Amino acid sequence: MAGINETLEKMGLDYLDMMIIHSPQPWAKVNQCKDRYVEGNRAAWKALEDAYEAGKLKAIGISNFQIEDIASLLETAKIKPMVNQILLHISNTPMELVEYCRKNNIVVEAYSPIAHGEILNQPEITAIAKKYGVTVPQLCIKYTLQLGAVSLPKTSNPEHMKSNAELDFEIT
C-alpha cells in the first residue's frame, strides 16, 4: 500500500486507471524456480484490492501469472483479477492459460504481440501476411485480437502505429 501511495504522490494523481502485479515470481527467477511466492502474491493482491476499494485504482490485475498462480490467488481473493497480461504471439500461444482466463472472466492482454519484432523476417509468417495483403505486424496483432485478447504492440514510429490499427481483415 505504501508503494501504491508513493506512486500516486510522485505522479500527482488521485487514482490510476490500472495497476497489475508484474510477475508472480521475482523477474530474474521467472519460471526458473519452484517457489511460486503464493503468500507474497496474496499479500500484494490484498493491497491492490484495498486500493481498488478506496478508489485509488480503477482496475487491478496480474501479469505473467500461470494457471497455478491464478488458482492460488483465487483461493483467498475478495476481488478477482480483472486482467492477466501475458506473453502472447504467433510463436507463443499458451492456449490453456488463455482459456482458463476466459472462463474466469479475466481479460487477457497480449504483450509483445509482434514477438519483440523478431518475427518480422520469418519467411512462413511473411508468406501468410502476403496472402492476406497485410503486413506481418498487422497479421500478428489481428491474431491476438481473434484469440479474444487485448493487444499491446509497441512502436516508436507514428506510421507503424497508424498501420498497426488498420485491421479490417479476418484470419481464417
Ligand SMILES: NC(=O)c1ccc[n+]([C@@H]2O[C@H](COP(=O)([O-])OP(=O)(O)OC[C@H]3O[C@@H](n4cnc5c(N)ncnc54)[C@H](OP(=O)(O)O)[C@@H]3O)[C@@H](O)[C@H]2O)c1
Ligand atoms: N508484462 C510484462 O511482463 C511485459 C514484458 C514485456 C513487454 N511488455 C509490454 O508489451 C509491449 C510491447 O512489447 P515489445 O516491445 O516487447 O514487443 P512488440 O510490440 O511485440 O514489438 C515491438 C517491436 O516491433 C516493431 N514494430 C511495431 N510495429 C511495427 C510495424 N508496423 N512495422 C515494423 N516494425 C514494427 C517495433 O519497432 P518500431 O518502434 O520501429 O515500430 C519494435 O521493435 C510494451 O508496451 C511492454 O511494456 C510487458
